[in-house]
Amino acid sequence: MSDHVAIVGIGSTPLRTLSPDQSYREMVFAAAARAYADAGVTHRDIDSFISVAEDLHEGTSITDEYTPDQLGAVLRPVQTVAGDGLQGVATAFMLIRSGIADLVAVEAHCKSSNILRHEAVLEMAFDPLYERPLQVYPHYVAGLEMRRFLHETGTTEEAVAQVVVKNRRNALGNQAAAFGAMLAADDVLASDPLCEPLRALEISAYADGAVVLVLGSAEAARRAPRPVWLRGVGWISGSPWLGTRPWGAASYAAAAAEKAYAMAGVTDPANEIRFAEIDDTYAYKELQHMEAARLAPRGGAGRMTLAGETGRGGALPVNPSGGSLGMGYCFDATALYRTAEAVRQIRGEAGRQQVRGATLGLVLSWRGVPTQTGGALVLAAA
Amino acid sequence: MRATEAPLLGKPRRRVAVVGAGMSLFVRRALETGKELSYYAASQALETAGVKRREIEAVVMVTAPDAFDGVHMKGEWLLDGAGGAGKPYMRTYVGGGSGVFGLISGWTLVASGLFDLVLVIGEEKMSSCQPHPQGAFLTIFDHTIERPLGPNLLWIFALEQHRYMATYGIRNEDIALVSVKNKRNALDHPAAQVAANLTVNDVLASEVVAWPVHRLMVSPVSDGAAALVLASETVARRLTDKPVWIQGVGWSLDTSYWGNRDLAYPRYVEAAARMAYAMAGVTEPRKQIHIAEPYDPFAYKELHHLEGLLLADKGQAPEDLAQGRFERTGPLPVCPSGGLMGVGNPIAAAGVMKVCELFWQLRGEAGRRQVPGKPERGVAQAWGDLMQIGTVAVLGIH
Amino acid sequence: MARTVTPGPRRRPTTASPRMIDAPPRLPMRGTGLSEAEFQKTVATVEWVPALEYGWDTGEAIGRFLAGLRAGKIYGVRCRRCGRTVTPPRAFCELDFKPMDEWVELPPTGTVNTFSVCYVTWDMKPLRKPQVPAVIEIDGTTPRVGFLHLLGGLRGTSVEAVHRQVQIGMPVRAVWKPARERSGAITDILYFEPVRGKGRKA
Secondary structure: OOOOEEEEEEEEOOOEOOOOOOOHHHHHHHHHHHHHHHHOOOHHHOOEEEEEOOHHHHOOOOHHHHOOHHHOOOOEOEEEEOOOHHHHHHHHHHHHHOOOOOEEEEEEEEOHHHEOOHHHHHHHHOOOOOOHHHOOOOOHHHHHHHHHHHHHHOOOHHHHHHHHHHHHHHHOOOOOOOOOOOOOHHHHHOOOEEEOOEEHHHEOOEOEEEEEEEEEEHHHHHHOOOOEEEEEEEEEEOOOOOOOOOOOOOHHHHHHHHHHHHHHOOOOHHHHOOEEEEOOOEHHHHHHHHHHOOOOOOOOHHHHHHOOOOOOOOOOOEOOOOHHHHHOEOHHHHHHHHHHHHHHHHHOOOHHHOOOOOOEEEEEEEOOOOOOEEEEEEEEOO | OHHHHOOOOOOOOOOEEEEEEEEOOOEOOEOOOHHHHHHHHHHHHHHHHOOOHHHOOEEEEEOOOHHHHOOOOHHHHHOOOOOOOOEOEEEEEEOEOHHHHHHHHHHHHHHOOOOOEEEEEEEEEHHHOOOOOHHHHHHHOOOOOOHHHOOOHHHHHHHHHHHHHHHHOOOHHHHHHHHHHHHHHHHHOOOOOOOOOOOHHHHHHOOEEEEOEEHHHEOOOOEEEEEEEEEEHHHHHHHOOOOEEEEEEEEEEOOOOHHHOOOOOOHHHHHHHHHHHHHHOOOOHHHHOOEEEOOOOEHHHHHHHHHHOOOOOOOOHHHHHHOOOOOOOOOOOEOOOOHHHHOOOOHHHHHHHHHHHHHHHHOOOOHHHOOOOOOOEEEEEEEEOOOOEEEEEEEEOO | OOOOOOOOOOOOOOOOOOOOOOOOOOOOOOOOEOOHHHHHHOOOOOOOOOOOOEOOOOHHHHHHHHHHHHOOOEEEEEOOOOOOEEOOOOOEOOOOOOEOOEEEEEOOEEEEEEEOEEEEOOOOOEEEEEEEEEEEEEOOOOOOOEEEEEEOOOOOOOHHHHHHHOOOOOEEEEEEOOHHHOOOOHHHEEEEEEOOOOOOOO
16 A cells, blocks of 8 residues: 555635625535545545634634534544644545545635624634733734844845735636735835734735545545645644744744655755745745745745746746735635645646646645644645 | 444554553642643653653644633644644544544554654643633534524533433433442542542432433533553554553544434444444454443433443443443443543543543553453543534553 | 632542542642632632624525524425435535425424423523423424424423423424514524324324
8 A cells, every 4th residue: 555645636615705695514515516526536435524623713612513514424534623724634644644544525614704803813812811911903923023034034025015916916817816906016015004014915815715625545546537646744833922932934834844845855945846835824924934945045035026936937936826815814724725726736727827837836834823833735746 | 324334444554552641630620721731631641651742743632612711723822731832733623522532633643654652632621711611612503593592501412311211211310320330430530520429319319400411410510631642553662561552443423413313322423433343353342342431421421322332232221230230340341430420521631531541441550440350452432512423442452 | 819829739529538549640640629719719810701703694595594484484405316304404415415405395393302491591500490492303304303492382390390291202383473573583483382182293
């Protein structure tokens, strides 16, 4: 038996700011039906199911109660990962590697439009004894980090703004994206500073959607029409405390990426990785994460961006999908959407977003403030 | 349905052992934070396993609703207490079934070949939720068609117990006996919160909270943590002469439409048990299982689950209990730890506690709680969600 | 004002006498149990009242179900593949994993699958008049298909009094809110009441 694992099916609903016509169950059903059809299997062929969800995003305690029906998983091995989408992918990967499962489905969805006050949820992620009583607007953590990142690396605010310009333009070619736009760097820099230096247009906007991936063993992949190989997986958590973390560099992303690279045998990522889908919840994060993942030298990601090297036709396209800035931010489903986008790239099915020679891709995720948790996948055509 | 007819999944490629176990005291209100309780349980598990935190390669956290602690992404918050900072760390979640599922997640990490030494922590601090932890359970119901009715958690269990009793003609006296047995067993557990010497009459004399459920048929609200250290075969043999092997794991989640189910029988527990038994090579559970720690947050659940685990005929577990079959010295000791009814119910930690008990029992280290006859194989099971998840693990010394 | 409390040996809250027990966990176990009074008075606490607000999209199936309730009708759906008729309705059959779009109007009557007589509120405060939650199998659905609701129109408050009027298998019917007060919610049915003089079903 081989150790190899592939992504054999992807399915999602287009990300949209509102979705009043569908319940979350109906949305997940649509995504799952597409993913199973894409893999050429039915729900009965799937051995185990993973749902990635957090209670307070759903407004339901023990939200894993409501996961099986819409996946066709009634009375089957179903579990929830209250974590990042890539931790869900890693769990599926491990279930297959353990030998007990051939096909595993991973689901995540987001009904952000049903949360009436996002900040009320987000502030509850802070330590209730030390940090929460300060009652600061939760995005301030990103402001702190951006300031330190710019300070340590000499990255300019123009480079950060250029990330927004690039990603929202890329999103125009992606039918699943909610926020495609033609902007200029000046538009971004003229937007309100919410937590200076972080500006309003540098924060990804929320969107609703559901996404399902099907992973398979080498045997299952042989039967699948378009498998994409999962060569490396990594995830890591840094410090939960705000007081004791390296603010300038995304050390969690570096550690997660190194684990994935080691498994995949990638030693020189800047030259081997052909495109990347990288967390850009806040625009500066794309740059910080590129450097953490050794796709750019320290302080070099901004320069590469300004020089157009991370554009779709550049030397190292980053977020050709439009990223979270262009597609929309959907909590822990974000990483699964981006993984699906990477699969489309490697299959050569990305249409107007297609990157030439997209044979080896990196997906890098982050769970957002106030966490230091991230994941990494290396995906390959063969 | 396929899951109940045949095992679903393939044969595991690596063996995984439990090499250490530890827990905090289970108490109604702990001075310590959830992080601190996790740290204490983890430290004890690491110490008994003879390993240092830096040797641990990955950490699994299990803990039930975020609403207990009032912390969003509670797993992220607990991570330093669990020894997870700077490591691959993950919180998996199947409601009340999470405790035993923590073992299953840890097993997955090691069985995959990605890790050789993994720490599993179960934590719950229910006392932070005011005015009553039940508040966290108000939001488990369907937000549109159930919550407007103003349900409370006791309803669904009372409804299920009544259906179980009516289907098989079971008397409440027989169910009360579970409380009596488990609270008495817990007198020998040093971490126990509600150990007691009671009679069936005492239980039935306690007030009716939601008929047929009396107050003493309900496990308490608790704070606590429990932890396990898991290792691959090579590492386990290096660390100990007495590894306890995880022979089989199984889990199954039934439909969320619980009103569309037969409430008299936990078919999801059977599906999970069949998966675990198949993996463990258990073909005759009543002969091959020597000790059982089924989930007992309510008295009737122990009986319900013994039937789902195929350790008693449908509707017969109460009679088996009355005849002494499940006593600590009986033919099939059930909840020799004292279970949730006696030791306490910090939800995810309680499930881990059950695995800890099997670890000690199978190593012959359970002291006064030790069941006679050198048990070689045991089963631990947890349950939760809308009465819909079964998580099962078979552990043994071979 | 908080006072420092040093973690120390635990006071056993049970009737068991403190003693050495030669069973693991062997190491000194940590965890400091507090009494209610200590918890309320001597320990520093930080209070947080969550301001969480959600507005859930009901979607197609439940949306139509709620609209039906407003009109005084209970809807179900039938799966063309497995033939099951279920309520609450859903847009897809969770077993066959195909759309479920054959809508049927069900009668406002059903059978008690199980019930409880509940004497406490969610925070364990006593209720003088108990609530009687039940699973009602709605007539016209596949066996063992029902939903959670309340039984009402009952006399007396004791377990015995309720049991004299309600049994498992008993037929019941919906008692609706007046039409103009209905809002398209599960509470448009006030409760189900026993259909007196009818025999019980299995």
